[in-house]
Amino acid sequence: MSFVELADASNEVNVGGGSIEVMDLHRREISDEQLRRFEQYAAEMFSAFGMELNSPATVDTPRRFVRALLDATAGYEGDPKLLTVFETECRGGPDCRLSQVIEGPIQFYALCEHHALPFYGHAYVGYIAHERIIGISKLTRLVRLFARRFTLQERVGQQIADGLDAMLAPHGVAVYLEAHHLCTQMRGVQETSPLTRTTFWRGEYENNPALRAEFFVACGLQR
Ligand SMILES: [Zn+2]
Ligand SMILES: [Zn+2]
DSSP: OOSSOOOOGGGEEEOGGGOSGGGOOOOOOOOHHHHHHHHHHHHHHHHHHTOOTTSTTTTTHHHHHHHHHHHHTGGGGOOGGGSEEEEOOOOOHHHHHHOEEEEEEEEEEEEETTTSOEEEEEEEEEEEOSSEEOOHHHHHHHHHHHHSSEEOHHHHHHHHHHHHHHHHOOSEEEEEEEEEEHHHHSSSSOOOOOOEEEEEEEEHHHHOHHHHHHHHHHTTOOO
8 A cells, every 4th residue: 555646757766876785686606517416415305304206296306496495595686676766755844754655465485594494474664755765566576685585584674674764765664574484383383373573663663653553554453
């Protein structure tokens, strides 16, 4: 959902010349020879743990596993489509301060860096624009950029907040994440699929409980 009109593409501006960390591209260089070695490691492990690797269904599983892991961590490579933001008019005063742009739920999938197992859930992102805004689809891209890594829920939220802060220099940023962590759910004691919730506030949101409450209401998360 959106609380302000988004500017049209004619006001597009390029920010930072790629100097902001979130937009930089870091193409991973992994050779075919490396990939083949990784497939052998995976095959050795799967086989030792009990997988029958000689069936038609599983003969390619090590290769698919390595490829899937590579895709699931593509966030390390940056996102060139995050380079553009739009200019808008800051009207200053209370209007500028109270106009929130809120997007969510944005589905995300990440890998926990402690176990390399998935955690997944929803992100809600809000900001109070000053002189720059970002297309709604870019918020989704920003969330995925930081989620598709080996990471932690806390870090994903911080990086989204800091990334948006750096790109837009807004009056405030709000990020709420809720996720299921398979590393706790798939092993040991059966858990009743708990949700881990984290919040991150920047700028106006830090000292304004009413603004935070409005954010949760707008997200449909009022409790
Ligand atoms: Zn874990
Ligand atoms: Zn402003």
